[in-house]
Amino acid sequence: MSQKPSIASAGTRTDGAREFTVWAPAATTSVDLDLDGTRHPMEPLTGGWWTLRVPAEEGARYGYSLDGGPVLPDPAARRLPDGPHGRAQVVDLDTFPWTDAGWTGVDLQGATIYELHIGTFTDEGTLDAAIGRLDHLVDLGVDIVELMPVASFPGAHGWGYDGVAPFSVHEPYGGPTALQRFVDAAHGRGLAVALDVVHNHLGPDGNYLLSYGPYFTDRHHTPWGAAVNLDGPSSDEVRAYLVENVVSWLRDYHLDALRLDAVHELHDDSAVHVLESFSVAVDDLAEEIGRRMYLIAESDRNDPRTVTSRDLGGLGIDAQWADDVHHGLHVALTGESQGYYSDFAAPHALETVLASPFFHAGTYSTFRGRTHGRAVDPTRVDGSAFVASLQTHDQVGNRRSGDRLSATVPFRRLAVGAALLLTSPYTPMLFMGEEWAASTPWQYFTDHTDVDLAQAVRDGRRREFATHGWTEEDVPDPQDAATVRVSTLHWSEVDEGEHERMLGWYRALLALRRSRPDLGAGNLADVRVESSPVPGAFVVARGAHRVAVNLSDQDVDLGLGLPDGGTGSVVLLTLDATTTVEEDTLHLTPDSVVVVGPASE
Structure with a gap:
């Protein structure tokens, strides 16, 4: 056979049978499909691809054996019921009984995003339990619910940025059909859903992509090690894998947007950057399906070309996080000026970022020791292309004790910050519980099943904060289940004292933003x-x-x-x-x- 599949396949149904295809150029002699314990030799195609059509029922367990070796999970597995070290399970995502046929999405201009972590949003820590809190978000007045990563990772608890199976849904959260139920329920309430996805690295435990082929390269490096292979030999297949990942989340789960983690670590010297490929694929899908879809990037480059349209020479991403706005607000509210906050203690720094999203726009960054950023041209980019915040999972969770602003900033000052954010020309984003000044911290927690890795994470966390004078006892143990419990929201607070008062303030601000177009307008000029x-x-x-x-x-x-x-x-x-x-x-x-x-x- 000479034809070549364009993407990895996870048991696609074809005429009563299923077609399994996998890109495994690392295999030198054979690839076998192990289906419910029975091995079936696969047929080689060109370019390192292997294929097989075979009857398989939904729910069947399967994996691939390369050159007679151990059975490995499918790189494109949609469900891993036993975690990322177990076999994949055949699941038919196209049989879900959707009720959102009339849903066309929301307009990013004027919208407000609400970031949440499924594992700590409710006591149960599941997608189905989170459905029970969607009415709170409707009453609050937000438009887009952004889920932190749900791709499978070892253990039960974690932030999700150590995911190792980019196409799957973490089983402790409920698995793939639970995500479909969540999105369907959100759409029924008029809420769009965004998902945080990680393409710049995989976690250290359970990364089987390396066994299949050159998904990573030592030509570039990231804080997590070798970079994803986006521009080296065999990178065409890696890029197609990532593009299909973007498309599948939006198509199969009816998601409205993806937040792309740390795109500055997607090192790509190709003429067409992978982000531009993502943008093209999403625009094509949106036109085909007939609803609005967005890509939101996390980037520390302060480069407006990320969110400039492709017609104007940009990458065509719809929005990006604007950390400078957060930093300006944080320093003004707290007085903190250590580390990367130092430059934002300058006079009028807050006023600067309230009118333009990049404080560093071709100016010197003391923290980086160099000139940083590029100015935003308001005639080319709207303010809604920049996602601004007072608090995020990063800015709260990477503090020693995960303390929220409400732990140190008085009520009135915190309310001022909320007003500045929610009357800004940007797309505001709230972090779960922020709207009622939640008393619960949000700490860094993990559940690594590898004992050595778990200890390395503990030690690394302690070393990091020891440089600031904290003792070992001062740093929460990320592997302790108590760290997860203390980070879980207490919903009883919403009706109590100043928590209730703050919630009323946020609701009033969001209602005002909706009713007064001036306050949501994104024209920076x-x-x-x-x-x-x-x-x-x-x-x-x-x-x-x-x-x-x-x-x-x-x-x-x-x-x-x-x-x-x-x-x-x-x-x-x-x-x-x-x-x-x-x-x-x-x-x-x-x-x-x-x-x-x-x-x-």
Whole structure:
């Protein structure tokens, strides 16, 4: 046979039988399909591909043996019921009874994202249990639910970034049909669903791709070791594998978006970068299916070309995380200035990132010791292409004790931060529990089954924080089940005291963002920040609206510069019982924010 499959296949049904195909150029003489304990020789194709059509029922267990060796999991397994070291299971994803036929997606412009981790979002830690909390998200007013990675990894608990089976769904979360149920339930409530996927590396335990072929290369390196082979010999098949991974999540699970982890570690010297290939494939799929789909990148390059359209010479990714906005907000709210926060302690750093997403835009980064970034041209890129946040899994979980802002920042100051985020020209993202100032930390936890690896993770975590003066006892043990328990949300808090008050504040802000187009508009050219002589006090102009802020420790009077001189404008939202606009001026006490706009629109 001379034809070559374009992707790896996980038991595709064809005329009463199933076609199993696998790319295994590492095999020198043979590849056998082991199906429920019976081995079947596969037929070689060109380019290292092997194929076989054979009857197989849904639920059958299978794997591949190369050159008579041990049975390995399918690199494209959709289900691994016994974990990534076990055999794959045949599953028919196209038989799920979807009820979202009329779903066409949501518009990223004006949307708000809610990031959550399935394992700690509920006590049960499953996708089905998370369905029971979707109504809370509807009432909150968010638009997109972003799931942290669900690809299979060893053990039961983890953040998901050590996944080793890119096509599968972690069995402790409920497996593949549970993800389909979750997405279907979310769509039924008007919520889109995004999924965090990791293509830049695989975890250290259970990575069988290396046994099949040159999925990785030593031509480039990442913090996790050898890079994925995107531009070396045999990279065409690796790229096709990743493109199909992107397409399959969106097609088979009806997902609306993918968040691509650390794309700066996708090292690719090809003329067509793999991110551009992703963009083309997703646009083609969206046109074919008839619903909106998005790619969101995590990138530390501060390069707007990532989110510039392909027509304008960019990579065509729809949005990217804007960490500089987070850093500016974090430093202003907490006063912390260590490490990469140091540059953001500069005067007016917060005002800078409220108007443009990159603080470092061809400027010197002290943390990096070099010039960093490129300026954003507001005529080419909309503000909604930048995902901004006060808190994320990274920024909370990589702290020593996983402490949230609510553990150290007073209520009023935290509320000011929320107002700045949710009236910004960016796509805001909340981290689960942020909306009620959850008391639970979110710590780094693992469940490595390899004893040596587990100890290495413990030791590495302790060494990291020892440089900051913390003792071993101060650093939570990531392998301790208690670390997971303490990181799990306490939903009873939403009706208690200041938690309930903060939840009401977030709901009011999100409702205001929806009802006042100015506050969700992404035209960066229209954003103006007017500083005052008092550091930390400023006014953000958002069309006919103004967001007046006082993060100083003294009372201030701020001129609003309203287009009507204040006539016809009213206070739309404030932390205080009484606040009025007098002659285009507001009086603000410390840690205050006031949103002013036309009485009606």
